[in-house]
Amino acid sequence: MKALIVDQSIKPNQIVVVNGGGENNCLDILIKWKKVFRELLIIDTINKNLSHSRNIGLIKCIHDLILLTDDDARPYPNWIENIIFYHQKYPKAGNIGGEVFDKQGVSFLSKIADVVTFPRHKKEKKVKTIPGVNSSFKRAVILEVGEYDTLLFRGEDVDYNWRVLKKGWDVVYVPSIIVKHIHRTSWLQLFYQHYMYGRAYFILRKKWKKMYSIYPNKIKSYRDIIKYIASWTYTPFIDAVLKSKLLENKNPLTVLVIYLVNLCNRIGIFVQKNFYE
Numbered sequence: 001m002k003a004l005i006v007d008q009s010i011k012p013n014q015i016v017v018v019n020g021g022g023e024n025n026c027l028d029i030l031i032k033w034k035k036v037f038r039e040l041l042i043i044d045t046i047n048k049n050l051s052h053s054r055n056i057g058l059i060k061c062i063h064d065l066i067l068l069t070d071d072d073a074r075p076y077p078n079w080i081e082n083i084i085f086y087h088q089k090y091p092k093a094g095n096i097g098g099e100v101f102d103k104q105g106v107s108f109l110s111k112i113a114d115v116v117t118f119p120r121h122k123k124e125k126k127v128k129t130i131p132g133v134n135s136s137f138k139r140a141v142i143l144e145v146g147e148y149d150t151l152l153f154r155g156e157d158v159d160y161n162w163r164v165l166k167k168g169w170d171v172v173y174v175p176s177i178i179v180k181h182i183h184r185t186s187w188l189q190l191f192y193q194h195y196m197y198g199r200a201y202f203i204l205r206k207k208w209k210k211m212y213s214i215y216p217n218k219i220k221s222y223r224d225i226i227k228y229i230a231s232w233t234y235t236p237f238i239d240a241v242l243k244s245k246l247l248e249n250k251n252p253l254t255v256l257v258i259y260l261v262n263l264c265n266r267i268g269i270f271v272q273k274n275f276y277e
Helices: 027-036 050-058 079-089 108-117 139-145 156-166 187-207 222-232 234-246 252-276
Strands: 015-019 040-044 065-068 073-075 093-102 135-138 170-181
Touching (some): 015 050, 027 040, 050 156, 065 079, 065 139, 079 135, 093 108, 093 156, 108 234, 108 252, 135 139, 187 252, 222 252
Parallel strands (some): 015 040
Antiparallel strands (some): 065 135, 073 170, 093 135
């Protein structure tokens, strides 16, 4: 809350917090912050999934720009200020977000997690998706696109961004819009995270037949066979090389580790495909 209120160069008009209760119940802390920031709206609910919580909160947001982040993120002090500026700069952008990096430190694990888990680009550019932990929507877009899909256990932000694009809006990445994030703290957790991302990605491809894809939906020709083989070999390797360059680290170990993370994603796709069939 401090990062969203006290530290910001521009104070928010409203903060909506959906408190899921359970063992991480934050109600006592939120009540204290309510005394500091009267515009804080606290919604108590039983946590089902992220999509469900976002839907509950979004209907309470009344201003023209709606900024989303999560409880494991800490926005930079100029987060709100930057988002307002870039929504004015890009009037056709339905969603604008930026970089997410590890709050915990600069270990090898955290650096790898930075580039494999969240998008990173050196310049402002139109993209296909932006993670929900660092995203901002024009309220008109939320009203047009509707609710998050509560049936998705992961990938709900990818799904929502695809729907934004289908409505004719742009999705824009701005590297100076930054939040710190609490990443996974072990290699096993990171590999499992991307395995589950792969399973979620397959479900999205089942839902959206025309969504961009790293693999063919069906094997109909030799080109599909080549694309399928490449999705397990060439594509994840080239991605690993490019991401190692973003880290300015061309060490073969870095490329290998990123490649292994990418393979976890492909295994997740394969497992989910067989689950459906």
